[in-house]
Amino acid sequence: MAAAADILDLYRARDQFDFYAAMIAFMRDVWQAHLDNEIVFDFLMSLYPRWADSAVVLERFEVAQDLVDTVEGLIERRVQIAGPDDPRALRNRIVLSKLQGDVMLSEGLFDLANAQVRSAQAAAKRLESLGELDDRSQRQVLELQTRVLNAFEDFSTLARVIERAIAEHEWARRATYRIRLGVAHRFLSKMAQRRAPRDEVAAQSHAERAYQAFDEVIANASHTRRDRLTAHRLKANFLLGQGRIAEATRAIDQYEATLQQGPVDPLNARYLAYLHSRANRSSNKNTPDLTATETLKAAVSRLVDEWNSRPVRSGGRGLVYYAEPRTLITELILATALAAGDSAALQALIDTESAGSLARMISARTPTVADIQRRLDSRGILLYLGTLDVTLLFVIDATTVQLLCLPDRFIIDDVRTSLVRELRQSPRSATDPKQRRQTIERTSRSLGQLLLPEPLGAWLSSRSAVTVLDGGTLGYIPFECLRLDDGSVLGLEKPISYASSLTVNHAIEERRRQAGNATPTTLDAQIFADPAFDPKFELEPLPLTRTQGNRLVGVYPEGRAELKLGSEVTVTALRECSKATVVQWLTHGGRIREEERFASLYLASSAADPDGRLSARDLTGFTSAPLVILTACGVGRGPRRVGDPGVSDLSGAFILVGASAVMAPLENIEFHATVRMSEEIHRSLTSGRSPAQALFDARRALASDPEWSDPYYHSLLHVRGDAHTPYLPKYRECDERRGPPPRTATWWIVAIALAAVAAWLIRRSKSDVTTPDSSSDQ
Secondary structure: HHHHHHHHHOOOOOHHHHHHHHHHHHHHHHHHHHOOHHHHHHHHHHHHHHHHHHHHHHOHHHHHHHHHHHHHHHHHHHHHHOOOOOOHHHHHHHHHHHHHHHHHHOOOOHHHHHHHHHHHHHHHHHHHHHOOOOHHHHHHHHHHHHHHHHOOHHHHHHHHHHHHHHHHOOHHOOHHHHHHHHHHHHHHHHHHHHHOOHHHHHHHHHHHHHHHHHHHHHHHOOOOOOHHHHHHHHHHHHHOOOOOOOHHHHHHHHHHHHOOOOOHHHHHHHHHHHHHHHHHHOOOOOOOOOHHHHHHHHHHHHHHHHHHOOOOOOOOOHHHHHHHHHHHHHHHHHHHEEEEEEEHHHHHHHHOOOHOHHHHHHHOOOOOOHHHOOOOOEEEEEEEEEEEOOOOEEEEOOOEEEEEEEEHHHHHHHHHHHHHHHHHOOOOOOHHHHHHHHHHHHHHHHHHHHHHOOOOHHHHHHOOOOEEEEOOOOOOOOHHOOEOOOOOOOHHHOOEEEEHHHHHHHHHHHHHHHHHOOOOOOOEEEEEEEOOOOOHHHHOOOOHHHHHHHHHHHOOOOOOOEEEEEEEOOOOOHHHHHHHHEEEEEEEEEEOOOOOOOOEOOOOOOOOOOEEEHHHHHHHHOOOOOOEEEEOOOOOHHHHHHHOOOOOOOHHHHHHHHHHHEEEEEOOOOHHHHHHHHHHHHHHHOOOHHHHHHHHHHHHHHHHHHHHHHHHHOOOOEEEEEEOOOOEEEEOOOOOOOOOOHHHHHHEEEHHHHHHHHHHHHHHHHHHHHHHHHHHHO
């Protein structure tokens, strides 16, 4: 919540943006002739950052980035005039770093924002060596650093940095830093409580320091009313989280009294409704407060309307803009479940999904719970919403909806991080493969116990397939690796798919159903593999042989599949993708650092596209095949959009241009295992199986082979979208129990069959020789 306030409280009125824009436009012609004047330079450097800050608040990020570029140009000109060690230029480099960092934080690009922290610190260190480091420059560095640490949830470092600054500088004793210090200690208290074994002493110590920080702001009349309101609501919320209901009720009353002393802005009105609802639910668990629930529902509805009124961003909204909605939506779900049941609570969540970037870009209609259930048959849905205090899990099938409460997202993230760290490491490069395997088994079991609790056992066993949604709140979790209570692995027991939201998936299914055969394809499959990489990328050629490529298309009837290799694999070839039902790209994946949606495919260069890379931006204006398979390292990953998922990676980009289902890996994948999986996937698709079932068949085929049994080889490729319906006609039969056997197994089966036939013929020939004698005897 504090992270959202940091950005949103910079400027709230649109007229500030218009004021700075008008002033600079009016004076620009005069300034152009006097840019070398220090007074003019300083004046510009005071106006442009303020204009950019207001652009960030209004989510006009293109304008903000243009202003950042303008400021950078002014600084470069100053450096040319006065030299690189000019104190004025160094101080403004810090201003520039903070401005760039704010833009990147708002876009969810935390790594790039952290790079700006290092740049600002380097400039401050140089100023210090020149004896020119002033309070304003130090404050700018601290402001950016604390925001980034908060975004990374590095609360231990955050607390240490602020406490040191408060001890050394008078200016650091502002309400802003004390509030952030309180937030940091609040989180550290929770972490100490969940540590094994629980550290009650540390938890209590951090809690007391959090309350002390909030109380110092509340008690100081010199702080602004806005800061005191923030401290009031954070303190009340923390007390509720600790179960101190009586104290929390008094804190809420104080918050409301302070709020009534002036205009009641929408932000604090929403928080007041949230606190009243949570306090009632905490103190009267079996007695719903219908008035509080309706007030909160109206507040969330207005918030969704506000989001829908803002411009849609191609890269989605970052964490900072979802902090407040996630808190309010979670409380609305819990209050609605208490008042009206679990199905009503799920509908309350679905009603907020229309504000998601991907939902808005594909013009998704908000479905009802009945709409979702009507299409499930024997499948099931697991929908997770991770928050600070609890992780909500909706268990959905064709007839029922059940809401479960799991541990908070920080507990889950600890185990998830450990599992993903081990999965990213190739078994062949591990220093101790046996220990690595044991760690994966242990952590996948622990994560399975957290996310798939025991009551789910019978439910899972009765489901034919599972779709997982987590809204981005839990990070990327490989559910394929999770172990169930009986020791089995979920991904080897059930086909699994993923979805950005129920609203988005329903819209994709509806879009595909309405399209039908309106635009029949001329090919079943196109496979683009092993591009001729530009030498500038310094990439190793893929070790794909023509024989392997022909095997991929060889599972299709003659003339129904096409293979393109080498120089044919270009961005221009993307224009042909709509003529096939299934399109696969087998190449290297990478990141374009300067782009927000950074995932990209390395392709061959051409005259039309000398860059030789395909990013989300390049897909604009194209029409995608219904099923896209992206077998390239990490292209299913993008900047985390907590609460606004599915829009920042290549999977979302292909869905936006017409794909109904996309397979893509979130991590690096091994080439030879990927080729083997690809062959099995295409074989299953031609057996009339769905993408999720085809991926399941391929996963089991590799897992049954000792050479490829490690989950590193078969569990890092995921499928999103409408993944549980077939995309191709049924050309061949397939073993319903095990899926298609591996190619090597096929040859063994043929060899054994031939040997059996040969043996039978030999016995038959011997029988033919002896029969006449037997007959004569009779």
